[in-house]
Amino acid sequence: MIHLTVDERALLAEDGETILQVATRNHIEIPTLCYLKDVHKTGACRLCVVEVEGSKTLVASCIAPATEGMVVRTSTQRVRKARKVLYELMLSDHPADCLHCERNQSCEFQRAGEIVNVRSARFEGRRSRALVDDTSPSVVRDTSKCILCRRCVTVCNEVQGVGALNAQHRGFTTEIGPGGDLLLGSAVCAFCGQCTTVCPVDALHEADSTAAVWKALADPDKVVVVQTAPAVRAALGEEFGLPPGTIVTGRMAESLRRLGFDYVFDTNFTADLTILEEGYELLGRITSLFRSKGAVSDERLAKLGLPAHLPAPVLPMVTSCSPGWIKYAEHFHAPLLDHLSTCKSPHMMLGALTKSWFAERTGIDPKKMFVVSVMPCTAKKFEITRPEMENGGVRNVDAVLTTRELGRMVREAGLGFPTLPEGRFDNPMGQSTGAADVFGVTGGVMEAALRTVYEVVTGRPLPFDRLHVAPIQGFERIKTAAFTLSEVKPEWDFLEGVEVGVAVTSGLAGARVLMDQIAEGKSPYLFIEVMGCPGGCISGGGQPRLTTDEIRQKRLEAIYREDEGKPIRKSHENPDILKLYSEFLGQPDGHRSHELLHTTYTERRRN
Amino acid sequence: MGTAIACASLTDTPEQRRDLLLSVIEDYDRDRSNLIQVLHMAQAIYGHLPDEVLRTISAEMDLPFSEVSGVVSFYSYFTTKPRGRHTVQVCLGTACYVRGGKKVLDTLKELLGVDVGQTTPDNAFSLEVKRCIGACGLAPAVAIDGTVYRRVAPGRLKAILGKYE
Numbered sequence: 001m002i003h004l005t006v007d008e009r010a011l012l013a014e015d016g017e018t019i020l021q022v023a024t025r026n027h028i029e030i031p032t033l034c035y036l037k038d039v040h041k042t043g044a045c046r047l048c049v050v051e052v053e054g055s056k057t058l059v060a061s062c063i064a065p066a067t068e069g070m071v072v073r074t075s076t077q078r079v080r081k082a083r084k085v086l087y088e089l090m091l092s093d094h095p096a097d098c099l100h101c102e103r104n105q106s107c108e109f110q111r112a113g114e115i116v117n118v119r120s121a122r123f124e125g126r127r128s129r130a131l132v133d134d135t136s137p138s139v140v141r142d143t144s145k146c147i148l149c150r151r152c153v154t155v156c157n158e159v160q161g162v163g164a165l166n167a168q169h170r171g172f173t174t175e176i177g178p179g180g181d182l183l184l185g186s187a188v189c190a191f192c193g194q195c196t197t198v199c200p201v202d203a204l205h206e207a208d209s210t211a212a213v214w215k216a217l218a219d220p221d222k223v224v225v226v227q228t229a230p231a232v233r234a235a236l237g238e239e240f241g242l243p244p245g246t247i248v249t250g251r252m253a254e255s256l257r258r259l260g261f262d263y264v265f266d267t268n269f270t271a272d273l274t275i276l277e278e279g280y281e282l283l284g285r286i287t288s289l290f291r292s293k294g295a296v297s298d299e300r301l302a303k304l305g306l307p308a309h310l311p312a313p314v315l316p317m318v319t320s321c322s323p324g325w326i327k328y329a330e331h332f333h334a335p336l337l338d339h340l341s342t343c344k345s346p347h348m349m350l351g352a353l354t355k356s357w358f359a360e361r362t363g364i365d366p367k368k369m370f371v372v373s374v375m376p377c378t379a380k381k382f383e384i385t386r387p388e389m390e391n392g393g394v395r396n397v398d399a400v401l402t403t404r405e406l407g408r409m410v411r412e413a414g415l416g417f418p419t420l421p422e423g424r425f426d427n428p429m430g431q432s433t434g435a436a437d438v439f440g441v442t443g444g445v446m447e448a449a450l451r452t453v454y455e456v457v458t459g460r461p462l463p464f465d466r467l468h469v470a471p472i473q474g475f476e477r478i479k480t481a482a483f484t485l486s487e488v489k490p491e492w493d494f495l496e497g498v499e500v501g502v503a504v505t506s507g508l509a510g511a512r513v514l515m516d517q518i519a520e521g522k523s524p525y526l527f528i529e530v531m532g533c534p535g536g537c538i539s540g541g542g543q544p545r546l547t548t549d550e551i552r553q554k555r556l557e558a559i560y561r562e563d564e565g566k567p568i569r570k571s572h573e574n575p576d577i578l579k580l581y582s583e584f585l586g587q588p589d590g591h592r593s594h595e596l597l598h599t600t601y602t603e604r605r606r607n
Numbered sequence: 608m609g610t611a612i613a614c615a616s617l618t619d620t621p622e623q624r625r626d627l628l629l630s631v632i633e634d635y636d637r638d639r640s641n642l643i644q645v646l647h648m649a650q651a652i653y654g655h656l657p658d659e660v661l662r663t664i665s666a667e668m669d670l671p672f673s674e675v676s677g678v679v680s681f682y683s684y685f686t687t688k689p690r691g692r693h694t695v696q697v698c699l700g701t702a703c704y705v706r707g708g709k710k711v712l713d714t715l716k717e718l719l720g721v722d723v724g725q726t727t728p729d730n731a732f733s734l735e736v737k738r739c740i741g742a743c744g745l746a747p748a749v750a751i752d753g754t755v756y757r758r759v760a761p762g763r764l765k766a767i768l769g770k771y772e
Contacts, residue, residue: 163671169680179676180658180687188672607665607672 004070013066020048020061023074030074031083031115033108034149035062036198038549039159044149046086047112050074058082083116092123095144101202106545108200109147128172135185137207137385138378139193139541143175146203152176152195159534161509162328164189176203188331188606190508192324192532193378193402193541206378206542209399210409216370216399217260224370226261227350227429228252230268231376231440231537232403234558238544238551239407240417245554247562254423255410256374263354266425267373268432270346270353271439271448273580274321275571277597278343279453280306280588282317282527286495289313295494303491307590314338316503316518316525319445321345324379324532324541326601328508333515334603342598344396346439347373347380348389350429351396352596357584358429370398374406376440376540379532388599402542431576434467434569437562442506442536443472443479444559446529450502452572457485457492467569468560475535475552477510478503480525501525507534624652628660632667639670642678646685655686691726691733693771695719695751700739702746707761711747712736714761718768731772
């Protein structure tokens with residue numbers, strides 16, 4: 001234990017604790033700007049300076065460790081003056097167009113100015129940067145707003161292992177960017193949008209889709225269909241001041257209806273569908289392996305409910321719901337793309353079904369339909385522009401709104417979100433199981449898939465407490481589980497005694513570890529789940545800012561609560577999914593599915 | 608080693624240069640902490656560091672392109688544009704500055720028609736500024752391809768450049 005004095009109070013510090021941490025723990029508020037708890041500390045902005053007895057200069061409290069006998073003063077005349085000058089210097093190179101800035105009232109720079117009580121802007125001078133890079137369909141970069149805190153650099157390089165952003169040039173001309181002549185659209189960027197969740201100002205934000213959606217809603221010739229991802233309902237409430245972890249499924253559905261959407265569907269429905277498609281794809285790949293050894297005859301195949309054309313036996317198979325992960329894999333693991341499941345992500349499946357199955361049922365011309373996806377994600381904005389994401393000449397999905405953008409639209413429409421009544425999703429794509437809910441959190445797709453695949457093969461439910469696969473839950477970077485198949489159904493007897501190893505990771509740095517294992521031929525797994533953002537979609541690039549570890553945990557608990565509250569918790573028991581197969585698709589992973597619900601991948605440049 | 612590479616490179620084919628670069632990266636164990644040394648060598652081989660060279664280094668050393676580019680653009684020693692056949696360096700250290708270095712620089716800009724850091728369209732001269740070349744007794748000083756010209760009066764510059772066309 002370290003003894004120190006802060007503002008005349010005798011305090012204790014743990015070894016390695018910074019002055020800022022000790023102060024915060026003791027409710028002494030030191031203003032910060034570039035510092036981001038658990039993620040980033042460089043002492044770059046210096047707004048957190050304090051006076052330390054015996055030190056000639058002021059000390060950045062976010063990086064200075066507490067030491068024995070230290071005497072700290074956090075709010076002396078000298079400190080207050082320094083903070084004001086520092087703030088004014090930063091302000092001198094900032095557009096200060098706050099009234100029409102997207103971050104108006106949610107800007108950390110603005111808030112810091114209020115806290116350090118700056119009431120003047122004495123310094124005028126040249127502005128250093130003025131580039132608006134809107135070349136990517138997902139993330140917009142406005143260098144004129146950037147305060148060079150480098151949070152995005154830390155998240156992009158260290159948390160995600162992508163490295164699309166780094167500091168370029170030096171001194172006054174320093175700029176955070178992809179380097180060379182590159183812009184984000186041509187850079188090796190996953191479009192995960194994690195940078196947009198940590199940016200304290202408006203230098204990085206999602207590409208706006210609210211204008212396009214408002215326009216479609218106002219067009220009397222358009223039938224506007226909306227769907228919402230599993231993770232949105234666990235975070236949208238935060239946009240309206242509700243406590244993190246509040247589930248707002250009903251209010252969200254109601255708000256969408258009041259915004260004027262003609263049909264309100266649930267991406268959870270196609271999450272269930274994904275489990276069927278991906279589950280049977282996995283079984284197909286495994287069966288294909290045994291068939292290549294002569295263990296599975298043609299007659300057997302028909303009994304298993306598998307298509308006659310089995311997929312190639314490429315294992316482990318890796319999930320494909322996360323478009324940031326997909327783009328990352330296309331850049332960094334191009335030789336391994338056949339390990340990716342060919343399933344489109346759930347919202348693309350729903351778009352494709354809306355403009356085929358639902359259009360057929362209702363007689364609505366698919367060309368008049370406008371499908372909007374509300375997603376916790378920025379990469380989905382890119383995903384819908386991929387050339388392969390269309391069927392019969394119509395795009396599967398027409399616009400993607402992030403959770404934050406939906407929040408903005410609901411505020412603009414003045415809906416009083418917290419007081420809205422519980423609305424409902426429309427049928428036939430509104431009903432979902434608990435397995436679909438857990439898609440929103442790391443480990444969830446794997447758990448949902450195992451609930452179905454295990455039961456298909458053995459005829460028994462997954463033998464774990466409340467159907468949860470505990471070893472793959474939580475926020476560890478790489479989680480694994482293994483179990484042996486025993487007493488399988490007779491038609492699956494070639495799988496008797498087979499050990500099933502699975503791995504789960506969230507955040508792209510962990511994905512790299514698992515993919516490198518595959519490249520080296522050392523992967524012991526049959527199935528791998530990757531979600532591009534740390535913690536999964538609950539902390540996706542389109543979710544409300546900021547996502548701290550505590551907020552992540554609250555959203556995770558909310559997702560599992562939602563799962564356990566559902567009467568049906570296994571995708572293959574969703575009656576509407578079964579109806580969809582009998583009416584329209586035929587069998588999982590079959591011919592029609594492949595036309596509408598599966599996709600291909602593209603090799604991309606790594607450097 | 609650096610000098611040997613610089614000399615050898617003048618006649619090398621693109622393939623030979625690339626092979627040389629790859630062997631340099633190998634010599635430095637593909638270790639990211641050796642990035643600056645590798646960039647030094649690469650500039651000696653190619654004369655400058657175009658994006659294509661940075662891409663190769665980024666791929667071979669398993670570093671993001673943005674990081675390699677960030678280092679290159681940070682240090683004024685590195686250049687991403689080809690240099691002219693001759694490098695004109697104007698000293699703007701304290702002594703040269705007070706003895707008229709600025710006027711020398713302005714005259715050179717006018718004569719060459721380029722700004723600092725640029726190269727003339729005929730590729731003959733690149734213009735650079737140095738912070739003290741250690742010839743304070745000779746101020747104001749200009750160095751061309753390493754040859755130092757002492758007490759340069761702006762009126763002499765045209766004749767000096769004439770030796771190099």
